[in-house]
Amino acid sequence: MEVSGLTKVFPNGTRALAGVDLTVEAGETVVLLGANGAGKSILQKSLTRLVEPTSGSVRVLGTEVTTASSGELRTLRRRVGIVFQRINLVRELSVLTNVIHGALGRAGTPRNWMAITARSQQRVEAMEALERVGLAGVADRRAEQLSGGHQQRVAIARMLMQRPEIILADEPVAALDPRAGRSVMDLLWQIAADEGMTLVCTLHQLQLARDYGQRVVALRDGTVAFDSVMSQVPDSWLRELYADEDDGDVPAFVEGLPS
Ligand SMILES: Nc1ncnc2c1ncn2[C@@H]1O[C@H](COP(=O)(O)OP(=O)(O)OP(=O)(O)O)[C@@H](O)[C@H]1O
Numbered sequence: 412m413e414v415s416g417l418t419k420v421f422p423n424g425t426r427a428l429a430g431v432d433l434t435v436e437a438g439e440t441v442v443l444l445g446a447n448g449a450g451k452s453i454l455q456k457s458l459t460r461l462v463e464p465t466s467g468s469v470r471v472l473g474t475e476v477t478t479a480s481s482g483e484l485r486t487l488r489r490r491v492g493i494v495f496q497r498i499n500l501v502r503e504l505s506v507l508t509n510v511i512h513g514a515l516g517r518a519g520t521p522r523n524w525m526a527i528t529a530r531s532q533q534r535v536e537a538m539e540a541l542e543r544v545g546l547a548g549v550a551d552r553r554a555e556q557l558s559g560g561h562q563q564r565v566a567i568a569r570m571l572m573q574r575p576e577i578i579l580a581d582e583p584v585a586a587l588d589p590r591a592g593r594s595v596m597d598l599l600w601q602i603a604a605d606e607g608m609t610l611v612c613t614l615h616q617l618q619l620a621r622d623y624g625q626r627v628v629a630l631r632d633g634t635v636a637f638d639s640v641m642s643q644v645p646d647s648w649l650r651e652l653y654a655d656e657d658d659g660d661v662p663a664f665v666e667g668l669p670s
Pocket residue numbers: 421422423425426427445446447448449450451452453454
């Protein structure tokens with residue numbers, strides 16, 4: 412991924428990105444840090460043009476995203492798996508059916524969707540994806556019956572059905588308790604390592620960033636504040652990243668920063 416001079420100004424005048432330059436090599440794992448409103452989500456969304464950049468260029472998997480046609484964008488989006496904080500499974504459907512839905516992007520037109528969900532090959536693939544996330548045993552349960560951590564694992568299995576080459580995770584563990592969060596992080600990192608996938612993951616928990624973030628990219632006010640190996644980032648940089656401009660206080664949600 413190559414991002415160069417990327418800016419995003421919303422019609423109301425908010426400058427969400429103010430000239431971001433960032434290169435992520437294939438197979439690299441990157442943790443994105445930054446306070447609320449720093450531009451992390453908008454940057455991630457710009458990578459597949461879910462947000463229309465104001466200026467600058469974005470190149471992902473060989474596609475010039477900023478000038479891509481709608482067909483090129485569709486193809487690119489199929490190659491990029493996204494994991495959200497909000498786990499949007501279809502609650503009343505089975506775990507297996509939810510996972511099979513991950514293949515719909517490969518089906519083309521909605522007319523082919525029924526065929527996709529009925530095809531036994533997709534069911535086998537979905538069971539394999541569920542095995543991958545350790546949940547083959549609950550394939551027949553309704554999604555709503557699972558815990559939040561397990562629902563996020565199902566969402567990851569669904570994303571795997573896309574056969575992505577890049578994973579973008581936007582605070583994937585923010586809604587989970589610490590143990591479930593860690594196990595989802597382990598899973599994401601393991602999948603990325605096994606498949607040689609590129610992984611860009613937004614986090615607010617600094618301890619997780621320390622444990623998983625070989626490379627961390629920090630955003631402040633829509634620009635890259637630092638891009639470094641986490642073990643070499645001094646606490647003072649982190650405090651500066653999150654501190655309130657007026658009183659210097661670091662908000663309570665920033666866990667893992669010594670006072
Ligand atoms: N549709 C929109 N219209 C106007 N401003 C927006 C819009 N979407 C986002 N913004 C603003 O853009 C800035 C960057 O938002 P973004 O969601 O990328 O922040 P973030 O770093 O992901 O924050 P958080 O940690 O809270 O998720 C914020 O000031 C936000 O209010």
